[in-house]
Amino acid sequence: MIKTIIFDFGNVFINLDIEGHIQNALKAFKIESFPEEMIAFNDFYEQGLISTNEFLEFYTENFPKLSNDEIIDIWNFMLKDFPENRLDFLKQLKSDSKYKLILLSNTNELHIDWIKKHVPFYEAFKNCFDVFYLSHEIHLRKPNRDIYEFVLNENKLNANECLFIDDNTDNTNTAKELGINAWNIIPKTDDITNLFTVKKDLF
Structure with a gap:
């Protein structure tokens, strides 16, 4: 019971639009697949093991042409x-x-x-x-x-x-x-x- x-x-x-999110992120970051380091960093963030500021710093360091707001939009793309x-x-x-x-x-x-x-x-x-x-x-x-x-x-x-x-x-x-x-x-x-x-x- x-x-x-x-x-x-x-x-x-x-x-959620998970597949759309993946394709949008790959296109925005101009990469063909997500490196292991990025996947691990995302997992850490999801567990609250790193702060939002640390999360955004990681992405702006790796993709310096993108602003914080652009990265946030990419990250939130899946939410419908x-x-x-x-x-x-x-x-x-x-x-x-x-x-x-x-x-x-x-x-x-x-x-x-x-x-x-x-x-x-x-x-x-x-x-x-x-x-x-x-x-x-x-x-x-x-x-x-x-x-x-x-x-x-x-x-x-x-x-x-x-x-x-x-x-x-x-x-x-x-x-x-x-x-x-x-x-x-x-x-x-x-x-x-x-x-x-x-x-x-x-x-």
């Missing part, structure tokens, strides 16, 4: 719209009070700043959750096992009583390894508002 639902943020509530019917669904879940609701997202400071500025109901969204975990605030990130263990331990949860919803297969696979039920949502065909139809066997 599911008692806790753990949600990802991107492509579950807010739409947040359909309000998903908020309505979440509000209904909250009001029903049947489940503990947790957000668990790989989200960095620049992205959350953009969301606060462009999603007018961000605070209402955040207030629907019993616990709200962003990777840069807890210094852990998916799909590493320790972030799931942290959530289970912090909230005294039984893995088999949790459902984790994420659009990334690596993230849902790690959850499953720990005994957590998981829904690997496919953004092009699935929508979080259909949760109780798609996963009716769990409820």
Whole structure:
């Protein structure tokens, strides 16, 4: 029996254009692929292990023709719209009070700043959750096992009583390894508002 639902943020509530973001970044940086150092630096930033200033310094040093604002625009390119019917669904879940609701997202400071500025109901969204975990605030990130263990331990949860919803297969696979039920949502065909139809066997 599911008692806790753990949600990802991107492509579950807010739409992302990940492929468009990759192509836009490669074109803007005039590179054919992302070097390992850049990928590692992005991961550090997502975990809050480096500051936004350090993150921007890294990029301006490597791409001196680009300004801070241009780098921020490239970085935030993936963030798109947040359909309000998903908020309505979440509000209904909250009001029903049947489940503990947790957000668990790989989200960095620049992205959350953009969301606060462009999603007018961000605070209402955040207030629907019993616990709200962003990777840069807890210094852990998916799909590493320790972030799931942290959530289970912090909230005294039984893995088999949790459902984790994420659009990334690596993230849902790690959850499953720990005994957590998981829904690997496919953004092009699935929508979080259909949760109780798609996963009716769990409820």
